[in-house]
Amino acid sequence: MSHSNEPETFTAVSQVVRTSPGRFDTVISPDWTIAGKPNGGYLLAILGRAATDVSVHDHVLAASAHYLHSPDPGPASIETEVLRMGRSASQVRARLTQDGKPCIEAITTIGTLDADTKPYWTEGLPTPAVRDRASAVRLPGTNPSGVRVSIMGQVDLRIDQEDAGFGIGKPRGVGELNGWLELPGGEAFDPLALLYAVDAFPPATFDIELTGWVPTLELTAYVRALPAPGPVRVQQKAQLIDAQKVDEACFVWDSTGRLVAQATQLAGIRLG
């Protein structure tokens, strides 16, 4: 992996290399980190790539991950197990380990998304405000808590100006962040990149109260359609903070306004 000034593509930093049937090696990039810790959605995409490789189907439709231990950047291993290989979908278990220590356990359902489908019913989805991407606030490489967020030097992540008060110490109390995400070099999103997109945003709790690390305990993503090229629109919202845990829902629309991915996560938080 090169470390020139040009950021590597998402596809490059999420590569896996098969070492034996069902087993893979990967290298977790030091650039896709927050305070030195790799982003959880980025890691899920690596697992999804391995799971897709062992399936006869093409696209992750659903992925559920429980985070046991945050790995460090550097070499890691993935072990997969095909649970079922069906006609229209297959299920694959995938585990990321580092130095023999389990870090993430995931289950995926892999199928094939058809480029020619159209949504049948969308009434239950939120409708994010129509806003101008150019006026949105691009997140810098250091967050409001003073933490180094290397990953912001890789992706172009912008929060709507109206939602970005947390950056100047003025969270609104709404618990919702809307914005845009673009991959390095403007690379088109695919289902694996969407597994990253659903965990790319800062915790929506930053719009309630600034805290330190909000570590993901569980993340479930559904990929609903093949995304059109271009930046995606993202809505990340907190629902409940109780007993030092928060759940967040995430919705991702492609550049044509189609909902292409959604997710929920449960995370730890030092509030309540």
Place this chain on the structure above:
Amino acid sequence: MSHSNEPETFTAVSQVVRTSPGRFDTVISPDWTIAGKPNGGYLLAILGRAATDVSVHDHVLAASAHYLHSPDPGPASIETEVLRMGRSASQVRARLTQDGKPCIEAITTIGTLDADTKPYWTEGLPTPAVRDRASAVRLPGTNPSGVRVSIMGQVDLRIDQEDAGFGIGKPRGVGELNGWLELPGGEAFDPLALLYAVDAFPPATFDIELTGWVPTLELTAYVRALPAPGPVRVQQKAQLIDAQKVDEACFVWDSTGRLVAQATQLAGIRLG
């Protein structure tokens, strides 16, 4: 298991018996079925019971399941693997098989919920309408498609009159069902019973268009607090139907109005 007129308790029908370290037997009840197929949340509760048994912690906090093959009522086996045993939480993988065939693969995070906590921030939750349980419509043992729903002879599941149009062929098009759920004999809910509660309701798509079976592909549940005794209030809502799949969000409040569980699921549907 008896088949007297008195329904068995949820605790009884979700029992597991340890046969060797990490392995359990169970008997899936023929009474907790829809068209002869066991309810998916009920099956997840069985897996959750096995996972809790092998953990030093007490309560399922998060459970993610992918459904590979619908088992039949009768004997089934569960195999668990402790992925990590931490101080405040542990993670356990659990797999339900029948006649050697994998049926459900689940990952759980087990922790301990404290009875004395209070929610810290609830602004991101939906607020279900205040309605009268007595006037709600109790679901019968046969659904509008003519399918036998044995499980309705066990639990007391009521849909708000305002949302129950699907029962007389008049779905509203909103894709949301609000109502109440009570366990047999009024048994108090616990975290395991909540894993059933998040999948107990009919598909919220019945309020859009009546279809046949809407099989769950993936179900993720978060248990957020220990529930008070009494029936729970449930909101089940569809968000998007695309390419013959629907996702639904579910929220469960206890009798004091506290959010105790929430879930999302991805299911197959013959629409779109």
